Amino acid sequence: MSELNVVLSGAELRRFGALVGSAPTAISPLAGPPDGPVDPAHLARLGLLAPDGSIAPRAFPALRVLANARSYAGVVLQDAGIFEHVVYFDGHDSVGLTSETGGFRLQDPPPALGALLRATLGEGIAVAVELDDIFTAPEASVFLGVMDLRRRQILQGLLEDRDAPVAPVDQAAISAWLGRPATGSQWLAPIVRDSVGAGLDPASIEAATRSLVGRQALAQSGGDVIPGAAIAALAERFLLIRMLLRVRAGRSDGDRVVTTDLRVAQSAGFQHLLWEADAAGRVHLECVTPTGLASTIEHFLTDADALAALVPAAVAAPVAVAASAGPAAPAARRFCPNCGAPTAPGARFCPSCGTAVA
Incomplete structure (x- = not known):
């Protein structure tokens, strides 16, 4: 994938849902009609639209992942304000959307949040x-x-x-x-x-x-x-x-x-x-x-298979x-006490570090 880092409104994101070539999945942020005005010239200046109105080659891989999203994981931090970051996965390819004033920052590849999480x-x-x-x-x-x-x-x-x-x-x-x-x-x-x-x-x-x-x-x-x-x-x-x-x-x-x-x-x-x-x-x-x-949050945001192990x-x-x-009934342990990775119900050992969790 080519690198992409742009800020789009919700309406602009959904505008691409009709251009990507396949119907967006139920969890895709591109699903649904635009809920506001969209300026194609602005999208072209961002390098997202080609002269003929189709999706530009540099943007197509990221938008295809968003359209075909099979899973997602996100974290919301609420203190003085609200910060939300969501990663969408299509297989093992991923794209990040981060809330910002006036829209969402689309990043391909998603940013690493480990340092931010530990500082927070x-x-x-x-x-x-x-x-x-x-x-x-x-x-x-x-x-x-x-x-x-x-x-x-x-x-x-x-x-x-x-x-x-x-x-x-x-x-x-x-x-x-x-x-x-x-x-x-x-x-x-x-x-x-x-x-x-x-x-x-x-x-x-x-x-x-x-x-x-x-x-x-x-x-x-x-x-x-x-x-x-x-x-x-x-x-x-x-x-x-x-x-x-x-x-x-x-x-x-x-x-x-x-x-x-x-x-x-x-x-x-x-x-x-x-x-x-x-x-x-x-x-x-x-x-x-x-x-x-x-560790648990970072695991969700970087591993497309994390949810399959966690959700019954x-x-x-x-x-x-x-x-x-x-x-x-007593709670089944959900997280490894050593590394924090999610563990499947009934598992005896952590799938990430091998620590006994039963």
Whole structure:
């Protein structure tokens, strides 16, 4: 492929969908009609259109990859602004699109982001709290809601220059917290609730609270609850959220698109809490290391086969998890503890470095 580095609007990208010679795939950024005006003369000045209006030879290889994309992987970093970078794969050829003011930077070959990821995520192989578990969506919401409320207690104490001992919270306080809108990036429970599509009502919140007491994530205090050891430690280590990250990936599977969507909250101390909803609506919560997370993201962005190893077969529709079903099965390890590479469900060794993961 020839090198290409240009900035295009969304409408300009989709203009090429009709010129590349084959119908864009379902995940192609060229799919669909242009949603705004396109100036062919501007595209010609960029060297993307030939005099006869066809795609210029230097641009055709990259645009063909985008049109025929079979898989994609992208990372979104949200702090003061939003940075998004997506790599599209056609077989093992790849092209990158990076969000910029006014459009998307198309780069062939895609830029290497390893240094940026490590500068953004930090480096280290230790986690804030040993957490790697699966919850129902209401359980995850209550877990993080009590964590948020404890964080607020600590922050209020700091503002008032006083100690902030653990204060019990009742069902009304938990329900009110889980009903608040997901504004900003500081409070995790509403963000996770919306990102996983958790349907919450008083009965499901009460059942989830009882379940978390049984799992020792919460402790009874009279008729109220207080955080268990893990939630209390998380509240201390994630006192302030510095940034939210999202890792999205998808691949065409016949006439379907199979996707995965990992979300991560980064604390001011560069600790990372990952969450992901599975096809059954359960939520995986895990503290991950900065080095492992950077390696995982880089693996997605550079390996066209990474998604095939990570995503299970698609299901026709999510399977509802009854509140009375009891504790969910233990989480299968999804990432190598040594190098951070994704591991297939049931795998005993990392496919990248060989470390035992079972």
